[in-house]
Amino acid sequence: MPEGPSILILKEKVQQFIGEKVIAATCNNDTLDTEILTDQTITAFKSWGKHFLICFPQFTIRIHMMMFGTYRINSHTEKPPRLHLQFEDGELNFYACLLQLIEEPLDKVYDWSADVMNPEWDTKKAIKKMKALPNLLACDALMDQQLFSGVGNIIKNEVLFRSRIHPESLIAAMPSKKVKEMINETIRYSFEFLQQKKKGTLKRHWQAYHKKECPRNHVPFIRKDTGKSRRASFYCELCQVKY
């Protein structure tokens, strides 16, 4: 279900529960002791990349949707939710996700400047981190959640196509101007993704992801599992330069 932008949409949709007290909570496996949630009041919803964070006064619940995670707000499906939060007036349900209790302060756990959609995003820091990885490929860099938290396979493919970079390019071989261009496009496209996802027009505007041919010169796209993660890349050998 989610790359970073989809988590921002979730965060927006649950704003009504801030300040609400959990009157009951359940978990359909034993990955979280939900007893600690009873009578606790939600102080905030936060996100770091693909992590969705439900904040309580003394701790935070981390939710990761993986590939197939879903949620329902003030409704539920026929299946028992992984996490169910019952409020006086409403309910929140999460399915097929990973749950984790965080007891440390979030600022100690998360580097907010690594989240491509966070206002604290830090391009210079990202470049510095990439320089420490001499064999890093562009496709792996974008998928690395420590470098570009929130980027998934869709954003990766669209960014590489739009900035005309071959997925198997060596970051260290790219001119610094090109690296910056890739980073700027990552931020820009992530927000475009957000707007289009909200409008329901996301798929319609894909230029590379799952596309058959290059919209620039109409040659067939190469589809190849690339990089350490071996995730599918869709790219044009004519216009995407391999550094």
Place this chain on the structure above:
DNA sequence: GCTAATGTTATCGC
């Protein structure tokens, strides 16, 4: 009915 897919973590073998 089968396949593939927006992802991460655990485990195995070297």
Place this chain on the structure above:
DNA sequence: GGCGATAACATTAG
């Protein structure tokens, strides 16, 4: 112990 490769998990549109 560290590394990479592989398996495991879980959902649903097409």
